[in-house]
Amino acid sequence: MFLEAGQASQVVAAQLDANAGRAEKIAQRLRAQPPRAVVTCARGSSDHAATFAKYLIETRTGVLTSSAALSVSSVYAAQQDLSDVLYVAISQSGKSPDLLAAVQSAKDAGAFTIALVNDTASPLAALADEVLPLHAGPELSVAATKSYIAALAAIAQLVAAWTQDEALTAALSTLPTLLAEAWALDWTPAVERLKLASNLYVLGRGVGFGVAQEAALKFKETCGLHAEAFSAAEVLHGPMALVKEGFPVLVFAQNDESRESVDAMAKGVAERGGDVLLAGAGETGKGVLPALAAHPVIEPILMIQSFYRMANALSVARGYDPDSPPHLNKVTETV
Numbered sequence: 001m002f003l004e005a006g007q008a009s010q011v012v013a014a015q016l017d018a019n020a021g022r023a024e025k026i027a028q029r030l031r032a033q034p035p036r037a038v039v040t041c042a043r044g045s046s047d048h049a050a051t052f053a054k055y056l057i058e059t060r061t062g063v064l065t066s067s068a069a070l071s072v073s074s075v076y077a078a079q080q081d082l083s084d085v086l087y088v089a090i091s092q093s094g095k096s097p098d099l100l101a102a103v104q105s106a107k108d109a110g111a112f113t114i115a116l117v118n119d120t121a122s123p124l125a126a127l128a129d130e131v132l133p134l135h136a137g138p139e140l141s142v143a144a145t146k147s148y149i150a151a152l153a154a155i156a157q158l159v160a161a162w163t164q165d166e167a168l169t170a171a172l173s174t175l176p177t178l179l180a181e182a183w184a185l186d187w188t189p190a191v192e193r194l195k196l197a198s199n200l201y202v203l204g205r206g207v208g209f210g211v212a213q214e215a216a217l218k219f220k221e222t223c224g225l226h227a228e229a230f231s232a233a234e235v236l237h238g239p240m241a242l243v244k245e246g247f248p249v250l251v252f253a254q255n256d257e258s259r260e261s262v263d264a265m266a267k268g269v270a271e272r273g274g275d276v277l278l279a280g281a282g283e284t285g286k287g288v289l290p291a292l293a294a295h296p297v298i299e300p301i302l303m304i305q306s307f308y309r310m311a312n313a314l315s316v317a318r319g320y321d322p323d324s325p326p327h328l329n330k331v332t333e334t335v
Contacts, residue, residue: 005145013176027161035086049151052210073105074098083110094122171295187310245273253280256296
């Protein structure tokens with residue numbers, strides 16, 4: 001996990017260069033034939049990348065974006081009208097039967113399908129209308145790291161090309177260098193604070209919510225630590241009742257329109273006695289984890305890179321093997 005997560009900067013550099021032409025080709029199609037909606041199709045870490053895609057697509061294009069319930073096609077065999085819909089499947093392996101069934105069903109229902117997949121020889125790559133390879137290379141650790149970051153970068157590159165967003169395109173060119181810097185940031189205070197924890201919340205909002213989901217999953221699968229991800233707004237609707245003295249809360253705060261509300265939520269949690277760890281550029285003081293200032297779409301990608309190094313160290317500190325979580329396999333073949 002440590003070695004693979006540390007490769008993210010090289011992976012993204014190669015990916016952005018290799019996929020530029022593919023992304024522009026797809027973008028031209030999307031501009032010429034605007035989709036009436038976007039549907040994402042994924043599980044696990046890839047579904048957290050899909051959350052990032054939802055917020056980015058809806059805020060940058062205004063196109064309604066929703067996550068597919070894979071069982072609708074793989075278990076219930078229900079027919080849907082997906083004509084003029086962009087269907088985005090995200091997967092490291094591209095082999096899970098339910099994902100393949102969902103993509104086939106979407107094609108049959110009239111959708112334009114795109115696969116963001118690491119294994120370009122996979123059934124998913126063969127099935128989709130267009131492919132954006134993740135270029136992450138072999139990933140042997142059960143815990144996805146560099147392939148998740150590669151999925152975020154691929155989504156950002158596609159949306160930047162689709163919307164002809166010059167600022168985001170320029171920011172993406174700096175992402176590989178910034179990922180290397182983010183990998184070197186010191187989040188070890190979080191290891192000490194969470195070593196003996198039993199439960200925690202992970203909060204984010206907007207494009208940062210997907211990395212909060214990803215962090216919560218990594219706490220569970222690599223550290224044996226029960227973690228739940230919530231929107232920094234949603235946590236007020238019930239979950240806040242569990243926040244008592246010393247309850248740990250990790251907060252991701254990128255510098256966009258959501259920042260003020262996320263900072264306010266972190267302050268409120270601390271006032272209730274919660275043990276707040278805040279990752280956000282420009283913050284100082286107790287409980288602050290260092291983060292790099294960048295384009296607001298890029299900042300969550302940088303924060304999850306710093307998180308991965310900490311999560312690996314926390315896993316070891318808690319006596320776990322981060323590469324081989326119990327009861328899990330690299331390729332999960334759900335039906």
